[in-house]
Amino acid sequence: MSTHAAVGACVGLALTVNQPAEYALIGGTFAMIGGIISDIDVGETGKKTTPIIIGGLSLGPFAILFIVGVGVFPGIIELWRLSSGLLRTIAGGTIFCATCLWGMRKPHRSFLHSFLGMAILGGAVYLVLPVAAGYFLAGMVSHVILDLLNYRPVQLFYPLEKGVSLRLCYSKSRVSNVILLGSVVGIVALLFVR
Numbered sequence: 271m272s273t274h275a276a277v278g279a280c281v282g283l284a285l286t287v288n289q290p291a292e293y294a295l296i297g298g299t300f301a302m303i304g305g306i307i308s309d310i311d312v313g314e315t316g317k318k319t320t321p322i323i324i325g326g327l328s329l330g331p332f333a334i335l336f337i338v339g340v341g342v343f344p345g346i347i348e349l350w351r352l353s354s355g356l357l358r359t360i361a362g363g364t365i366f367c368a369t370c371l372w373g374m375r376k377p378h379r380s381f382l383h384s385f386l387g388m389a390i391l392g393g394a395v396y397l398v399l400p401v402a403a404g405y406f407l408a409g410m411v412s413h414v415i416l417d418l419l420n421y422r423p424v425q426l427f428y429p430l431e432k433g434v435s436l437r438l439c440y441s442k443s444r445v446s447n448v449i450l451l452g453s454v455v456g457i458v459a460l461l462f463v464r
């Protein structure tokens with residue numbers, strides 16, 4: 271999970287490297303959430319605490335982004351006010367939570383790892399903050415690409431049952447740690463070059 275979070279944040283920061291700090295914060299936060307949210311569907315295949323940790327790791331940074339927006343970068347709140355607003359946020363937030371709760375009852379690596387799941391969650395984020403949707407989806411895509419590398423099939427085309435797998439490595443392999451290390455170095459470098 272830390273690999274997914276780090277890769278997501280790294281992707282978000284990379285996509286916003288030439289943009290103002292507000293966008294980097296939005297990009298990093300939403301791409302990180304997009305990077306981890308899919309695995310809220312682990313169910314029986316993972317630890318019981320995993321969905322709680324993923325929920326916290328998604329809501330926490332979102333709350334921090336809001337507080338930072340109020341306190342340090344009012345541009346974030348202004349952007350939200352101009353492009354979204356309370357009604358859209360409630361609608362998007364409700365769709366997002368309902369989709370996750372529904373996805374948690376589906377098998378691991380099915381709905382929440384599919385194009386359909388990405389489209390619905392991406393749409394929900396678009397309602398909350400349009401500019402964030404692309405970064406969020408980039409995070410989700412990075413998650414699915416990482417999952418495709420190993421042996422457990424991903425149901426990309428859910429509700430079709432056929433799973434896809436590139437069979438390049440095992441889940442808990444050294445590869446995962448190398449990618450984690452690479453993205454942490456990437457995050458530090460991207461923050462440094464800003």
Ligand SMILES: [Zn+2]
Pocket residue numbers: 308309379383413417
């Ligand atoms: Zn996954």
